[in-house]
Amino acid sequence: MSLTRTSRIIIHPLHGPRWADDRVTDAFADELVSLLTQLVVIDSVNPSLVPGGAGEAELARFVANWFKRHGIEATLEDVATGRPNVIAVAGGRRPGRTVILNAHLDTVGVAAMNQPFSAAIESGRLFGRGAMDTKAGLAAFMLATAAAAERQLEGTVIFAGVIDEEFASLGTESLAARFQADAAIVAEPTALEIATCHKGFVWLDIETSGVAAHGSRFEEGVDAIVKMGKFLGALEAMSRHLEAGPRHP
Ligand SMILES: [Zn+2]
Known part of the structure; x- marks a missing residue:
């Protein structure tokens, strides 16, 4: 992901129903909730943040297999030992621009949570560690990538499920070194506001x-x-x- 002067980084909230396409139906929403449930029940606590944490591997494998079932090639790329990014590419057959859809696989810890991986739905809300940050965005990007492949849109969608956002962002650092794109959308929740920039960090x-x-x-x-x-x-x-x-x- 090498950004140029004309590149735009958009950080877009995706944890609310904000459909831009009227072909998106209730069935799509049901699929989204079903997929989100399957993502939340998989423990992916960041092991750098919480010693002994499960890590991202099981979730990355689930995401890769989901793409394969949808006829989209997905690869696991170890960034740290046993901690892979999962990359899936849709399109590329018709010329056009490239967009990266980036959502992180890892979550923070589960201290003080009774049932962190239940994905229970109460009063129209789905609860569980990472449900909002950022497995809802992850699920939305998985479905968006599959929809882009199905519709054979111009250009290329690069889906990136990345590791370690909650600690040192190793996953996105590795991604940025390897991929180029015209734009990137990050699924980090931003209270339904579009955020076009974000502070970095240094230790x-x-x-x-x-x-x-x-x-x-x-x-x-x-x-x-x-x-x-x-x-x-x-x-x-x-x-x-x-x-x-x-x-x-
Ligand atoms: Zn996050």
Whole structure:
């Protein structure tokens, strides 16, 4: 996924009924709920986030097999040991632009949840770990990819079920290095608003060092904690500065 000046990144909420095509029927909605149920009952807790977590492999295999049943080739690509992205490609027979549909396979942990994988439906809502973030988007993208293949649309749809979004985004990092597209849509829930940008993240290890000294001769010492305090103060000031600055249009 190599972005150019003309590329557009769209982050689109997909956890609500927002059908753009009147050919989409109640049957489609039923299929979506059925598929979402099957995704939610598969434990895919991120093992980097929660030691001992199940990981994404079983879910990735389910997604790949689902595509194969729909006549679409899907491949598993190990990003970390036993933790594959699943990639399925629809179209490509007729010229046109390429769009990536990206949804993550992993979820956060299930502490304090009674039945995290029940996918129980109550009052018109489906409950379970990852039901919204982001298996609803995953299900929608699977059906959208299958629909694109069936209709033989111009261009290419690259479906990407990626690992490790909840920790270090290894899956999307690997995807971005390997695929090019004109646009990408990410299924992360955004409260039914279209989000066209998102902050990134960086992890830093900061060390300050000092010199130990006897309490009676403190002037010979250097206080590492005071140095770190200055760093933290500056970090907070930078955060306030950025918060007060201009927003993405
Ligand atoms: Zn998410």
